[in-house]
Amino acid sequence: MSFGKFILGLVIAATASLPAAAAPQSAIALHGSPLFADGFTAFPYVNPSAPKGGKLTLGVPGSYESVNPLIVQGTPVSGISDFVIEPLMARSRDEPFTLYGLLADTIDVADDRKSVTFTINPLARFSDHQPVTQDDVIKSFELLKEEGRPNHRTYFAKVTKAEKIGERGVRFTFQDATDRELPLILGLMPVFAARTMTPEQFETGGMKPLLGSGPYTVSNIDAGRSISYRRDPEYWGKDLPVNRGRYNFDEIRFDYFRDASVMFEAFKSGNIDLRLEEDPGRWAGGYDIPAVHDGRLIKTEFDIGLPAGMTALVFNTRRPVFSDPRVRRALMTLFDFEWTNRTLYNGLFKRTESYFERSYLASTGHPADARERALLAPFAEAVRPEILEGTYRFPVSDGSGQNRANQKAAFALLTEAGLVLKDGRLIDPKTGRQLAFEILANSNAQEALLLSYARSLAPLGISARVRVVDSAQYQQRLSSFDYDMIQNTWPSSLSPGNEQLFRWSAKTVDSKGSFNFAGVKDPAADAMIESMLAAESEPDFVSSVRALDRVLLSGDYVVPLFYTPRQWVAYWARLKHPDKTPLFGYAVDTWWTENK
Structure with a gap:
């Protein structure tokens, strides 16, 4: 050869x-x-x-x-x-x-x-x-x-x-x-x-x-x-x-x-x-019109298999007023979901308790598995014990509007943070400044919720002012992080990935136009996102997402609000849609009309 x-x-x-x-x-x-x-x-x-x-x-x-x-x-x-x-x-x-x-x-x-x-x-x-x-x-x-x-x-x-x-x-x-x-x-x-x-x-x-x-x-x-x-x-x-x-x-x-x-x-x-209706009050009572009664206008609800994501009042932690997590946790405690849902929304909302709410990716109610604990081990202080064990629940009130037990718990946190109540104002004794902030909004539809929340803070001497601006100014201020607090929704899918960098990564905390509205700058969050992106199997992926959820919940970056269990849609009867609704919910690009 x-x-x-x-x-x-x-x-x-x-x-x-x-x-x-x-x-x-x-x-x-x-x-x-x-x-x-x-x-x-x-x-x-x-x-x-x-x-x-x-x-x-x-x-x-x-x-x-x-x-x-x-x-x-x-x-x-x-x-x-x-x-x-x-x-x-x-x-x-x-x-x-x-x-x-x-x-x-x-x-x-x-x-x-x-x-x-x-x-x-x-x-x-x-x-x-x-x-x-x-x-x-x-x-x-x-x-x-x-x-x-x-x-x-x-x-x-x-x-x-x-x-x-x-x-x-x-x-x-x-x-x-x-x-x-x-x-x-x-x-x-x-x-x-x-x-x-x-x-x-x-x-x-x-x-x-x-x-x-x-x-x-x-x-x-x-x-x-x-x-x-x-x-x-x-x-x-x-x-x-x-x-x-x-x-x-x-x-x-x-x-x-x-x-x-x-x-x-x-x-x-x-x-x-x-x-697509997002106002429960309007969904419950705003469609009592002849066109609905005679079938010309149709109200329906579509199932959706996607996570609800996180809808919340967002603390801009870049601002000194929200730099102390105890202050943020106190402000979370003062949100009375039960009263708000009953009074403003006909009881149709459910409470958001996870950044991946309404899905198996949510950490709520699940103790961390071995993979999660291994991922979180280098960041011992990043997750509170009750969140790691899946036993944590957001404060619940009796729905009466008094919320006294939660007010007491919130005041204890604020006192621990060094604030004192003086002449009806919660102040920093070192500076004499009251705990005060502005809630920025771009829609009058937000006012009822935001004003209600602001009123719930007043008994403890906290001043929250609601300011509504036009959409152009709102977008400009959002892009440059020029606000104290906003209401925002971070939607989610069953495959969260690189968009999480855009929301929570330290690399985007100062990037104009990013969705890191809360100013999250946490090595633990960055590490969990990295693990999620590198996951080769479904179990590893789920563990990584849940670990990220626990880190974000432990950071007290938002006051979680609520979500709709289904999609509420109203449409004129000449429109038609397919019989099957996909995992992502209704899709208008699959609809058609009979009367041309």
Whole structure:
């Protein structure tokens, strides 16, 4: 045997002993396998035969300043990300985190998980009929990484290289393999025709729409008041399995209202077609009108399998008034949920007790398992014992409105923090300053709750002032963390991941436009998020999320409020929806109209 043949034989033998490299896939799940196999024709929560046509008008509170939702500058308009701009892959609404082919028809995660390659669908076209190219994907990535919102900048900072592979491939290389969610996050990256604007134009925003590849194009802009989208009859992806039965309306319009009551009246008069109701009082008594009684307007409730997330009054811990956790805990204790729910909300809300409420990811009621305890061991002071054991419950009142027992407990905490009650004012004896703060709001609908909470603090000599500002000023102050307290909702999914960095990481505590509204800067929170992103199995993932939940609950960053057990939706009867509701709840892009 020649030396060359000997070496060739060694190479063949060595290659045969290696595991076969995974082939590019048309779908990917964060944990487990995709629910729908290759060749599926449509998602089970759509009507594939839904007729096309008609118009849908939706109401939005406030106003808008920009039609580019991918940047911090200006309050963004609704609908661009849903109907105009498409990601590389489409998310299934019936699975925790699974993606299927869209602009990219395949995804290929390297065996060492240090890179991911997407292959662009050769049929993909922008609305100007130009093909979606490798350059479009890479330039979209670069603009989002450098000029985009902090969430994209945070995620994409982990990518060290974006390059063309072959004729249709784009490969993203990572700093390391610790973030198992990152390939899917890149799969959800919005792609637009970056060739049509300079980085300066992208960053500025304004009223020039991004050129996208989605099923709709912008047909009319009335700056700050409304925006309309027209369905593209030549939409390239209309026959893809992920799109079949969706995007059925010829026109979708968003009308903006500065007053919530005016918007509700517009709905009752038929000028708005569908409404997601979030006010229990209105849901209980506001729909007692002829159109409901005679069936022209329908009230219904949809099941939703997603976590409710955290709705809360948020302490800005960057402010000295909230720097002491004992003060924050006292202010939490003074919130009378039972009285508030009964008096303001007809008893229809449930109390939020976890950042992942209404799901198996919540730590509430569960003692920490061995994996959680190992993760938390280096941070012995980060979690209170009762939260570690799952026995902690938020203070409960008798619902009478007196709340005396909780007032006593709160006063003990405030005294422990060094504050004293003098002449009816709770003060810091060193400075003589009263414990006082401002609650910032952007809607009159919030006032009843916020004023009620402020009144509950007054008996202990605490001054809380509610200030309502317009949506533009509110967004500006939110982005620069210029507030003492706000009301906020952090929604959640069954696959929390990189967005948690955007909310709780020390790296985002000073990042303008981040959602780290509470100013969380805790090594334990950072470590739990890192563990969550690196989890290879479902049990490890759940333990990591619950451990993060315990850290956040122990930090006393918010006054948890409430959540709705189901989705409350009212709509005019000419609208129709599929029989099956997906895990994520109702989806208006699967609806249609009978009267065109």
